[in-house]
Amino acid sequence: MQLLIRPSPFSDESLESYLLRLSDANFFESYQELSDALWQWLYEHDHEAAGAFPKELHLVNVYHAHQTSSFRVRALTLVEKLAGLEISTLTQLALMHSSIRFAGKTAVFRSDIDIPRSFLRVAGIPICPQCIKDQTYIRQFWHLKHYNACHIHSCDLLKNCPSCNAVINYMQSEKISYCECGFDFREASLSDTRRETVNLSRFIVGQQIDSTNHFFNSSNLSFRYGALLWFYERYCKLVKNQNLVMTDCFEYFEKWPDVLYLELNQQVENGYLKQTKLLNHSSFEDVFGALLNDSAYLPTAELNKNLILKAIIEYFVNLVGNNPKSKEPNMADLLLNINEAAVLLCTSTEQVYRLYQEGYLKLASNLKLHVKLPAYQPAFYLRQVIELRIAKMQSQRDGQNKYVSAW
Secondary structure, eight states: OOOSOOOOOOTTBOHHHHHHHHHHHTTOSSHHHHHHHHHHHHHHHOHHHHHTSOSSGGGOSGGGOSTTHHHHHHHHHHHHHHTTOOTTHHHHHSOEEOSOOBTTBOEEEETTEEEEGGGBOSSOOOBOHHHHHHSOSOBGGGGBTTOOBOTTTOBBOBOBOTTTOOBOOHHHHOOSSBOTTSOBGGGSOOOBOOHHHHHHHHHHHTOOOSOSOHHHHOSOHHHHHHHHHHHIIIIITTOSOHHHHHTTHHHHHHTTTHHHHHHHHHHHHHHHHHOSSOGGGSBHHHHHTTHHHHHSOSSOOOTTTOHHHHHHHHHHHHHHHHSOOOSSOOGGGOEEOHHHHHHHHTSOHHHHHHHHHTTSSOOSSOOOTTOOOOTTSOOEEHHHHHHHHHHHOOOTTTTSOOOSOOO
16 A cells, blocks of 8 residues: 655644645545555554554544554554655654653653643644645644744634634544635634734744743743743633733743742741741641642753742742741741652652661651651751752752762
8 A cells, every 4th residue: 555645744733634634635535534544554564553543533643542652653654654754754743742741740742842731722723824825734833722823924813613603623624724614714814913922822832032031032942831831830720811811921921030039928928927836847838839849840850941940949048048047946947748858959759768868858757667758748847958959969960960879
């Protein structure tokens, strides 16, 4: 079997879009027909790969598979051969499982970029009519929730058909230019949008933003997505109009880090006012919530790449410096659990256990004999963790540091 007509994929095209164009170019009435033919050929040549290749377009991407991910990649490699493509062409378009976790949340990987999985749209996939008119294919960044305006044409993306009001989703309709009702999306009128919405889209695709703030001009897309995820989780998650509020990230980060420090200072004041027990018996979470865990990997703990975590650590270094040890417990005497201590030390929880076992960190209270310290239990003084960091843990490779050998 050979596919006679072999369109070339675009670098920013989604995998589903290319497979849909491949089926159209070879006169299959639907992707379903193409997938049936591919499945039969794969079964004859590699039955394991055939079983991992789905017949539904919306399930074809690699990240939808779990135990069969490697077989899915093998199937795509065989499809590349049939389509006359170079090796890894389709896997470069695919969204893979990522080993990175953004603040504990799963991610996908495409073309050297880690993307929070929560950023992927799961319902409709909006389009830019003018982009479709220029080149008929689906751009991968249209799949991202916070991309809501075309950064090229400065117009809102089209989310519903102007004729029948159906939600636009090419993976369900298997049509790129037309709605199932027959309306030609290329004829849809373009509506201007807010400058902030366009800037957010430009930020998402990696373009430079007119700002001197380093947050906006980082060329690392994974870091950009980490900063957006942190802002979303901290400020936008419970707000109804999430897309509108997400654009406020520009105003927020223009004031960075002072805007965060003002919030943390207010949390300190509230902590003093609301304390019901001595601060050296209070947990870090009682005052600052999940601040550290939410900032740990965005998507790395290396401070030169995680500017949010860097600013937070600097804040607590100053907090400890401004609150020396005294008879009366203060904010520097809050208790950290193992996960929080690992974040401040930019290391793993296993290394924190080793630091505790070797005497570099002391517990705030004694454990029962032969009982392992639970990861969630507040156990280490904030003061001691920061002092240990200053004394022994300065490095250009924060996030990969090992301070105590396992042997």
